[in-house]
Amino acid sequence: MSETITVAEMRALERRAIESGAVTGQELMERAGRGVVAAMFTTWPDLGDAERRAVVLCGPGNNGGDGFVVARLLAARGLKITTVLCGDPARLPPDARGNYDALSTKISRFDAARPFLDPLPDIVIDAVFGIGLARPIEGPLAALLKSLSDTPQTLRTVAIDIPSGLDAETGQILGHAMPCDLTVTFHQPKPGHLIGEGPAYCGKLVVEDIGLHPFNVPQICPPEA
Numbered sequence: 001m002s003e004t005i006t007v008a009e010m011r012a013l014e015r016r017a018i019e020s021g022a023v024t025g026q027e028l029m030e031r032a033g034r035g036v037v038a039a040m041f042t043t044w045p046d047l048g049d050a051e052r053r054a055v056v057l058c059g060p061g062n063n064g065g066d067g068f069v070v071a072r073l074l075a076a077r078g079l080k081i082t083t084v085l086c087g088d089p090a091r092l093p094p095d096a097r098g099n100y101d102a103l104s105t106k107i108s109r110f111d112a113a114r115p116f117l118d119p120l121p122d123i124v125i126d127a128v129f130g131i132g133l134a135r136p137i138e139g140p141l142a143a144l145l146k147s148l149s150d151t152p153q154t155l156r157t158v159a160i161d162i163p164s165g166l167d168a169e170t171g172q173i174l175g176h177a178m179p180c181d182l183t184v185t186f187h188q189p190k191p192g193h194l195i196g197e198g199p200a201y202c203g204k205l206v207v208e209d210i211g212l213h214p215f216n217v218p219q220i221c222p223p224e225a
């Protein structure tokens with residue numbers, strides 16, 4: 001397993017790549033979504049069988065944006081998709097909003113009633129929070145993650161980038177998190193994937209290359225003024 005990268009280093013790397021003009025945030029999001037879907041089909045080749053149903057839980061940031069990409073790609077491969085936005089579309093960041101708008105299938109708004117889990121789908125994809133988790137998850141979202149933690153083993157669970165509620169630096173759970181069978185992260189693992197509660201909650205960890213390696217150059221600090 002390659003060494004880890006911190007959240008700050010990942011954001012700086014992403015920023016360098018985008019500022020170089022070689023790639024846009026939208027393209028990074030598309031590559032991330034493609035990587036998640038590829039890892040899902042490698043893990044569960046039967047996903048392409050008839051009548052497979054997936055629920056994609058999308059949060060208010062770009063992790064949710066990755067979720068919209070995954071929802072679109074899974075629908076194109078024949079799965080029956082229910083996409084749930086846990087947030088306000090008007091407040092989505094631009095790249096995520098672009099993928100929200102591009103999603104032709106209906107997007108449900110999250111409410112505590114949770115009709116989308118009855119009947120239980122074959123797979124739930126957690127795109128609620130990624131490396132932007134800033135505080136413990138509380139309220140209806142915490143209740144949702146808790147209820148998903150209590151579902152039968154037959155339900156397959158996938159985390160985009162990191163299980164929501166797992167701190168990407170410390171590996172501690174902030175509020176609640178859903179243990180996942182598969183976690184697909186980008187470029188390099190974050191410390192929280194490998195320490196604390198990380199291994200137990202991530203399940204099988206897949207690291208997808210999204211083309212950032214050329215920008216992973218050590219930054220020479222400017223000489224002391």
Ligand SMILES: NC(=O)C1=CN([C@@H]2O[C@H](COP(=O)(O)OP(=O)(O)OC[C@H]3O[C@@H](n4cnc5c(N)ncnc54)[C@H](O)[C@@H]3O)[C@@H](O)[C@H]2O)[C@H](O)CC1
Pocket residue numbers: 010011014028029032059060061062063064065066093128129130131132133134135136137138160161186210
């Ligand atoms: N780094 C890369 O190369 C790529 C990252 N991608 C994906 O983008 C997310 C990071 O996106 P960001 O918008 O920064 O953060 P999140 O989506 O994780 O969430 C931020 C969002 O959530 C709110 N928030 C944070 N904590 C809480 C909480 N406890 N309760 C409620 N709301 C909370 C916060 O205010 C923000 O609004 C990364 O993980 C990847 O999945 C790119 O798409 C691909 C390349």
Ligand SMILES: [K+]
Pocket residue numbers: 063126127128129130159160161162163164
């Ligand atoms: K997530």
